[in-house]
Amino acid sequence: MKLWAGRFQKETDNVVNDFNSSIQFDGRLYREDITGSIAHATMLGRQGIIEEHEAEKIVAGLKEILYDIENNDLDVFNPEYEDIHMNIEVALTQRIGDTGKRLHTARSRNDQVALDMRLYVKKEICEIMQLAIDFEKVLVEKAKENLDTVMPGYTHLQRAQPTTFGHYMMAYAQMLRRDISRLEDCFERMDELPLGSGALASTTYPIDREFVRDQLGFARVTENSLDGVSDRDYCIELMSCLSMMMMHMSRLSEEVISWCSWEWRFAELxxxxxxxxxxxxQKKNPDVCELIRGKTGRVYGDLMTLMTTMKALPLAYNKDMQEDKECVFDAIDTVKQCLEVFAPMFRTMTLRKKNMRKAASQGFINATDCADYLVKKGVPFRDAYMIVGRLVNTCIRADETLETMTLKDFASISNKFGPDVYDxxxxxxxxxxxxxxxxxAPKEVTRQINKIETFLADSEEQLAEMRTRLRT
Incomplete structure (x- = not known):
């Protein structure tokens, strides 16, 4: 019999059961659900809402269920009971009898699922932050090794100006720094306890939300019960953060794919x-990078799914919101999988430094420096720009580079050129x-590296503090 069957005179159709059930995906929340229920039952006993011995019996039963699930001694994932909350409650009642039915006092599945999701998201943010920090360390490592590895920088995929691979890596390190900071911000903003909101209008029982907040490691309690059960902003914010992180990994993947091509040959995986x-x-394919590039669209889709689901929902809880879990879980799983494979792939990648240098010596990427040389000789920049443009055109016709032009060739276009132009x-x-x-410049990139390393040390301290708030 359904836990909510009192109002109904007919059994739910099996097709509706299957359609309504979420246990096939929210089963992963079993630890969060049990942890929240233990805190709730303990509070009920402390407040005298149920007897202390009943609360102790419930807590003991929940701990046994958690142990059995994690040791594969108990399968509580029965679609007949819809979701993880009802499955756990049924298992508890079967074990300890009618006392188990007291667990749901002063609580709704609405604030229960809101709690479970927040506990889960907090934990996953910490795991993703750690993976992102580890990946950023790989970028820093590569930057340190390549302070003097000259390569062409590009605009419009055309060789533009000289840079170094170390400088290139620090650009992506800055992107990851922002990603990590956004995850920290998301964690802080969503660190609120919704339990106690009830179905939508709290409860008449004298519950102690602050006690439960402390037990579960939240920084604050939610201020409004309607918002407490209907808020999924933190899920959308997380998936927005993850979408940007995937965008950054996708951009770097695109770079690696190009670098590994026979046309570029800057790197080999x-x-x-x-x-x-x-x-x-003969093929050696960068499939990891291509999959990350493809999975980026998948995470974008997860974000748009939830935003579209939430866009027209009235207060408070609506069954539509059950759709939050699959997209949140998928986005989290996808990002973690990508970070786990990207870091070691990138660390073990071999750079073809000679090819990078050769490419940098072609394409006139020092043309701007040539113009700057003339400016330092007193030529207005726009005039210098025109002079160097004529030089480049001459080089192209003669199949030369700026470095291979004779001083006589330079002087034929401007008398401002001297022997020091080659330096x-x-x-x-x-x-x-x-x-x-x-x-x-290597000295400047070293400064950038030092600053990122300080940021990473601070982030690891912050992450350690965030983990102290986890209770699952």
């Missing part, structure tokens, strides 16, 4: 993180000269 072809024996055009000079804050 380790065999352990590559795949081959069933018909072309100004040297790629090492071009990179080291860009020493302003944010630039690719």
């Amino acid at each position: 380790d065999d352990a993180y590559s795949t081959g072809s069933s018909i072309m024996p 100004a055009l040297d790629l090492k000079t071009c990179v080291e000269g860009r020493s302003v804050i944010g630039g690719p």
Whole structure:
């Protein structure tokens, strides 16, 4: 019999049972559900809402159920009971009798599921933050190893100006820094206890929400019971954070795919993180990067699913909100899986530094430096720009580079050029000269690295503090 069957005179149709049931995906919340119920039962006993011995019996029964589930001695995932909450309650009542029926006093499944989701999301934010921190450490490691590895920087996928691989890595490190910061912010904003909101209008029982808040490690209690049961902003905010993180991983994946192509040959993935072809024996495919690029759209879809679900829902709880779980779980699982494989793949990637340098010596990426050379000789920048443009055009016709032009060739276009132009055009000079804050000069990139390492140390301290608030 359904736990809510008193109002009904007919059994629910099996098709409706299957359609209505969420146990196939919310079963993963069993630990959060039991943890919340233990805190709730303890509070009921302390407040005299149920007898102390009844509360103790309920808590003991819940702990046994948790132990049995985690040791595969109990299967509580029965679709007949709809969701994880009712499955746990049925299992408890079967074990301890009618005392188990007292657990749901002063509580609704509405605030119960809101609690479970918040406990789950808090835990998963911590896990994703750790993976992101670990990945950022890989980027820092690569940057340190490649402070002087000159490569072309691009705009419009055209070779533009010289930079270094270390500088390139720190650009992605900045993206991950923002991702980690957003996760911290999301955690802080959603760290509120909804239990006690009831179905929508709280309860007439003298419950102690602050006690439960402390037991479950929340920073605050929700201020409004209607909002407490209907809020899924934190899920949407999390998936927005994850979507941006996936976007950053997708952009870097696209870079790696290009770098590993025969046309670029800037990098080669380790065999352990590559795949081959069933018909072309020469192939070594960056499938990991391609899958991450593809899975980014999947996480975007999860975000849009929940935003669309929530866009027209009246207060308070509506069954539509059951749809939050599958998209939240999928986004979390996908991001974790991508981070877990991306970090070691990137760490073991081999760089073809000579090819990077060769590419940097072509495409006139030191043309801006040539113009700056003239400016330092007193030529207005716009005039210098035109002069260098003529130089580049001359080089293209003669199949030369700026470095291979003779001084006579330079002088034929402007008398401002002297022998020192070759030092100004040297790629090492071009990179080291860009020493302003944010630039690719090795000394400046080292400063960027130090700042990111300080951020990572602070983030790990913050993460440790966040983990102290977890009770599951």
